[in-house]
Amino acid sequence: MSRSSPALDRQRLEAGILSRGRELFRHIGKESPSIFNKAHWVGKVLDWCMGNERFKVQLFRFIDVLPYLTTRDSLARHLDEYFGQEESVPAAFRWGLKGAGLMGKLGVGIAGAAVRKNLEMMARGFIVGSTPPETVKRLGELRKQGFAFTVDALGEATISEKEAEENAQRYLELLSALEDAQRAWPALGLPSASLDWGDAPKVNISVKPSALYSQADPLDFDGSVAGILDRLTPICRKVARLGGFLCIDIEMRKLKNITFEVYRRLRSAPEFRDYPHLGLAVQTYLREADGDVDELLAWATRSRLPISIRLVKGAYWDYETVIAQQNGWPIPVYTHKAQTDAAFERNAEKILRAHDICHLACASHNVRSVTAVMEMASVLRVPAGRFEFQALYGMAEPFRRALLKMTDRVRLYCPHGELLPGMAYLIRRLLENTSNESFLRQAFVEEVEVDRLLARPESPPEEKDDGRAASEELPPFANEPVPDWTRREAREAYASALADARKQLGKTYPLFIDGRRIIEKAGRTPAGQASVKRVIAEMGGKNAIIIDDDADLDEAVPAVISSAFGYQGQKCSACSRAIVLDAVYDRFIARLVEAARSLKIGPAEDPANHVGPVIDGAAQSRILEYVALARHEGNIVYSSDAPSGGFYVPLAIVTGITPAHRLAQEEVFGPVLAVMRAKDFSQAIEWANSTRFALTGGVFSRSPEHLERCRREFRVGNLYINRGITGAIVGRQPFGGFRMSGVGSKAGGPDYLLQFLDPRAVTENTMRRGFVADQGS
């Protein structure tokens, strides 16, 4: 096989890359990507971003919330909250704010509308179309310019099976539209052929598995694979029927191994074994990428199934880093950009060497990376049909045009969809354009000299890393990391621990601490008690999450679901009230109900089930009484089935609750969620505080002012902002409440231990005979 062909002459290779790179830059010439064009609003604003980190943060956050700002007031308020305190705002942006002062309320509206219009225009620049006809039309135009495409359907985060099903339908509709269109499209390269360049399908779609199954979970590996395949298979079938190409995308590492398995299962399914146009993406910023590519190539070889890999660098670096640090896992991504770039070339070479079994899609805007692939392909004599180049629609236009001049095969990755998810996509693209390490920024804004841009990626020596996230802020105490269920060994250990535990069921053990039997029989206070008894008590809660009208529902709904129904609501920190602002109420409830409906209920030891039985019969009866009460006090908008056998209760979502209801005041300690519709944010806070309890609470909002109000006024022991309200971690979220929620200071915090200590003050008179020494005794 060609992959064992002789080693490349590195020096000659570098010379070849340099020469191709210079040529590519010559083709690019003086032209800048439109996004950096300072003649336009977008270019001006981005230019400001790159010189002002704080403004950049505020801008990106504002873009994030913008689609939710549906009223003029809301838009004006957020504009002011995000930018009103800024010392300097770019002129192109400022007029939008200035108006607030000069023109009064009406002016704000006008100014806000202008800002919105500009930002939406920017987002549209990255989206090929929002309806199938629009998209098909634009794709046709691109093809006329010589570019192939792959379409990806943008969508909100998929938090219910209903949404997953809608996403699948959207792909099927899009495919129908494309099927019709492709008949009229002449093939690229060989207009009379049925395939572009004689070998590539004209229709090419990219699908994210996370969009097709809402319950994917690394712990439930098999269930997740099956869930995704259920909806991906019909799409794949349609793609195959119309002779298209399907690429499975990768987003978060969390689902990577599941996605790989989905790909292998699909590729090797009898109905697709002979259909070669199935590919998947590999992100080279992951340290695991080398192993993954090796395995995929080995699998293809072993299975005799040709595959296609889209090599990308990866767009979730911040996210992967933070999640790993939060969980105490080794950071899965390279810490230096050059390491990622080097991994990209390394794996591209491997794939090119295996071109007989694997097709390569080189997806990068980095001139060095791209020309390295060109040069390696040339040296390794890879046939033209075995590799292609991909660029993102709306970005780096001069680059893609130059690329097209040098290689025939350039495919544009074209997002299709609504503006709302489009804004989220916009942020990712802006980050990519404006980050200090961005090749595009360096090449087009910083104007780094060409030869440096084309230099071989040299990574600094790897820091000595114990594999743990290195955060200076963590105290010396280290929590045992949460298991990483993407690891097969972790899942196996879980299963085996469950089996062990089951063997022990029914046996009883006394509790020993420090060799002393602590719990045996109920005892009395011993005579001659040595100390005044202290009480440190963790008691109940009636914890609320406030959903502001600008809350990111993609995050708020799953957080409420997991906080309310995790462990069947049997956590003192559990969410038992959702206080939802009127403006977002209907949309929230609709998504919440569907998300709840998507939860699987059954034995807890099956990782497919997110909801199990409650602790005992007494709990079951009590909870069922509250469900009956709920029917009386409010409207049960969703009540799940409860499996028979075992202490199962239905999950219940109850609307129409106000503070006067028992369901708003009494702790259920079960999966019964009271939903309260608040007319404004003040009422939401008032209601949140209107119980005897003060344990946990949460708020989803993207209004800096509302969040600040919560910090001050939401009276709970543990307040969580824009995340779920359970799962406090020792040392990170010292836990505990006040009012009737408990007494004593927070467990897992620095004050806690002090409550078990007897403070002593020692005072020494160090003066003797009028002689003072500054040290004691």
Add this chain to the structure above:
Amino acid sequence: MSRSSPALDRQRLEAGILSRGRELFRHIGKESPSIFNKAHWVGKVLDWCMGNERFKVQLFRFIDVLPYLTTRDSLARHLDEYFGQEESVPAAFRWGLKGAGLMGKLGVGIAGAAVRKNLEMMARGFIVGSTPPETVKRLGELRKQGFAFTVDALGEATISEKEAEENAQRYLELLSALEDAQRAWPALGLPSASLDWGDAPKVNISVKPSALYSQADPLDFDGSVAGILDRLTPICRKVARLGGFLCIDIEMRKLKNITFEVYRRLRSAPEFRDYPHLGLAVQTYLREADGDVDELLAWATRSRLPISIRLVKGAYWDYETVIAQQNGWPIPVYTHKAQTDAAFERNAEKILRAHDICHLACASHNVRSVTAVMEMASVLRVPAGRFEFQALYGMAEPFRRALLKMTDRVRLYCPHGELLPGMAYLIRRLLENTSNESFLRQAFVEEVEVDRLLARPESPPEEKDDGRAASEELPPFANEPVPDWTRREAREAYASALADARKQLGKTYPLFIDGRRIIEKAGRTPAGQASVKRVIAEMGGKNAIIIDDDADLDEAVPAVISSAFGYQGQKCSACSRAIVLDAVYDRFIARLVEAARSLKIGPAEDPANHVGPVIDGAAQSRILEYVALARHEGNIVYSSDAPSGGFYVPLAIVTGITPAHRLAQEEVFGPVLAVMRAKDFSQAIEWANSTRFALTGGVFSRSPEHLERCRREFRVGNLYINRGITGAIVGRQPFGGFRMSGVGSKAGGPDYLLQFLDPRAVTENTMRRGFVADQGS
């Protein structure tokens, strides 16, 4: 009057001083004071001291405790505790320790004995004699060398009227011996005259008022003056009868104004009005010295009573500074030595100008100060009989000899007494010789050049001082300073406040805090209680003070007295047990009983009374029951009278108590002190810990190891080392105990407020769309 004579020509004066100073130094020649002579043990050890501050501290502390180390074991143990950890110890000293390792237990004894012998010899160098005959003999020898003398009887701190009476008797005995001796002594200067130099009595004694009255107290100004005069008058009478001179010394500033009043009363008493040989000392390190000298001179002039002032600089600088800082008072002493030196010259000049009405005794070892007085006296034409020079016996011998050569009149201040108080005196003298600012050290050890030593004292500009003690360790919170009862205004305010309070007696007031009526009627817990109730309780105590066998009884006895009987023992922090080591038991009890007997009992509003009635009849009955129990369980070795009328109870000291007795276990909350005799220190700690309580505790010890054990093992909320156990100050001694003494953290400490706070933890997810900002919302 001559004090209005024309201003001195300062330039000529300085020239004259310089010339006289150089002459004095010429007379001193190369000879060093014996204490600095490195050929001897003392000189070697002091030389080491001056280069090693930590060794100096340890040495001086060891000297302090030495008289109490009456057994070989005790001596060896302390030697080891004080010096065993030292990295370097002078050779002259080390052999004493080395032996411990080389020669075993016996060796330690021998080595310890050698160290003791050397240190005692050092102390004896400063003491003229320990018995009247010895002292008289030595004084005769000094007179033969041409030196006059003044004798001071050294003694332990005077903590009871018995001791005060013994001190007075000691002076009377000494005077009898001197009376006999003086007949045989030829007069100095004019051998055939009856007075030295024709005008000065041969017999001269110095008396400290604090030695003559144990209950002196600035608040009880009149009572203190009367108490001192009671014993001073017979002494003065005897001095006058034998034609001698009496000088009243000053130690602590606390009794200064009382002492001045004593002097004025004595001097103007009809029986002494015509007897001119009465003087008193003035310390020029006190900022008040100028005013005091002015007043004394004015009083003498007004009263037409010639006086004599011994001008000294003052030996309690550290003490005065610390006490002022502790109490939040302005520091009463100058902070720069040069200020004191300048004040010395300034006041000497005033006195010399007033030589018709005031005789000057210039008491300094500072060549500049002394020659300034000589020169000023010469320029102001002060008759020879109106001033003299004084030096301390045992110090600065070359200086005193040179001084004698230049002036006829040199008087040596000669301490007379036992070794035990002699060791305390030794420390003061060693401090004076070894401090960095010591003229003697500068002149004889550092060999600072003569002209610099003779330069006019120039003090740096006074720091801006808000009058409060400036301690960097004090937190921003500042306690209201304790009244300084030496100030007449403070005493008057006290009396007037008492009168005001008396008018209000019988009226009742509700307690308001923050405008809310806190106490009105007993109420019930309101329905709908908002929080779990927290208890922060300060409860009882059975507080012990341990008296180790090396405790400084001068300090331990008054501390136990004030801790046990202050406020009639009605403080939760009060001492109700004294646990006394066997070796020191008899001496402790003897002094304790006499100290208790010296307390005046009567109405609390009379500042003469240290003990008043208890709070009410119930307390009185309960305490009397415990007194009856005491009679049953142990031996009442002292029980005071209790005035009739009012809720008075007797003070009681009960011996023979062990942990098994109720008197060792139950809180009396009255002036009943249980004394427990412990066989060793371990038993003392065990007994101290043997109650249900753990509030306050104290230990008097000079064993570093025992103190360390107490810090670790003495289980009380507030442990006090070498001081009384009551009077915790907010911010300095956070107060409160554990076991059955209370619950909750310490009042007046940094943790206290936290108990009233509800801790809240706010967690914010700042990641949006995979975009991480390092600031919130």
